Amino acid sequence: MGGNKNKSKNQNENENAEYVKVKEQNIDSLEDGLHQNNEIFKSEAAKRPHTDDDSNSDSEKPKKAKKKKKRQLAPVEETSNKKGIKSIRQMKKEKHLQRQIDAQASAKDQLKSQCLNYLSQWKHDKQNWKFMKAKQVWLYKNKFSAQLVPNEVWPVFLEYFESAQGNIKKMLLDDAHKIINQMDQWTETQKEDKSGDNHEGNIEDETSEVNKPDEIIYNRARSLIQCLQE
Template sequence: MGNKNKKRNKSEHDKKDKSNNSNVDPQNVKDTEVETRDKEADNEEYENTEKLHDIEDNSEEDEPPKKKKKKKQAVVGETNEKKGKKSIRQMKKEKHLQRQTEAAAVAKDQLKSQCINYLSQWKHNRDNWKFMKAKQVWLFKNKFSSNLVPDSSWPTLLEYFESAKGNIRNMLLEDAKKVINQMDEWTEKQKDNKDTEDNEDDVNDNETPSNKPDDTSYKRARDLIQCLEE
């Protein structure tokens, strides 16, 4: 009898469980399953991220520390020395200009020597002398300069111009008269200002006005006019 009662009670209990299970909402069961799966996925993702962090931390520890570059400190003395020194390009440019100046001076001296020799040959070796227009033009332009045409060559140049004909003769007289007129104007101006501007005259006694011809030019201009107008 006891066993029969136990079996009966067990069967009734199973029926109650089935009835209870039959009353469970299937939607709730699905929701709980989804939640459990999401939790498992979140846990798995969390574990993966933790592993990545551990790997990154280990890799950072393995890398050697980077050395900081030291900034070069500018030395004031060195910069001033560099500023004082000329660049190679500038030095080459200055040397080039110096060579050009020296070459021009040498060429000028050579031309002067050639023209004076040309004049001397006209005087002393007329048979081998040959007319050259460029040298005559040089003598014409520099006739009043004692630096280019020395005083020793002036009498010969005066004879050379005395034989000149045509337009060059008129040009020589025109240049000579300009020098004479400049000297006359300067002399008259000095006389007019002598009484009224004594103080200025005292100051200007030691100065040479720019419009006053030098004595050599004035003397040569007089000689040239006298020679050509006779």
């Protein structure tokens, strides 16, 4: 009986020793496998070292592009707003200028009406008429304008200045003689053109400088001389 117990103990010890050896072998094989796997992983990682950088760069590119687009859109909107402000200012300036032009035209029309009424009152209502130098000067300056001094007023104009005092008559006659002389010069150049003396082209240069006076201006100059010539 004692011998059997010793045999069983020896067998158990041998079995435990073999189990430990097998376990140690399995652990060594696992460690070898892990070591090999680590080496394989390192070698594969070494083959593609820039994959992470590329992914990061690709992810950053769209963000940069979006920022560029926003920077480009901002100045376009600002310029469009500036253009809008300029156009509004320009419209305001044009309206202001138009108001000034209208005001000046209205003032000119009012002055014309006052001066013509001044002349008419001298003719038809001398008791209430008063001499006004500013209105007489206006009539003198606009004597040759049929628009400002109409033809129907012209006979009264002649009567008024025929009775005028001072140096105004001489000034009217000097202006009238200038118109007559201008007409005479133009007539002479026309005669020379017809005679054929301008074959070298010299007369053509002279005639281009002499303009024919307007017919209304010329007739008014003649009537002034006839009326005021002493």
